[in-house]
Amino acid sequence: MASKFTRFLNSETGPRTIHFWAPVLKWTLVIAGANDLQRPVDSISGTQQLALMATGMIWTRWSLIIKPKNYLLASVNFFLGTVAGYQVFRLVSYRIGKGDTALQTANYILKGEEKKNSSEQVIESN
Secondary structure, three states, X not given: OOOHHHHHHOOOOOOOOHHHHHHHHHHHHHHHHHHHHHOOHHHOOHHXXXXXXXXXXXXXXXXXXXXXXXXXXXXXXXXXXXXXXXXXXXXXXXXXXXXXXXXXXXHHHHHOOOOOOHHHHHHHHO
């Protein structure tokens, strides 16, 4: 009778397949996102965090639909989406706290800080 380790080693989602190594390596994104919780809010990229949040939610669902179900992939994507979602929450709270409207906050998250063109900068400096 095969041991639990041998069954795990030879399973459809075991360490001899991409179904194991892709989620294991994807944990680096979650760790990087968790480290970014220490960064100042104004240095967070809203579009990047929205993309990571969407990716996490979509792939969590997908990994529970496929055959065989890949719970390791589901867990890493769940935490990826959660960390990115928290970053988006931090960014929204920061912008609303600065007095921005919901529309201004959404534009900031999607487009970043509005940059003034060179003619506006010259007028302001005079």
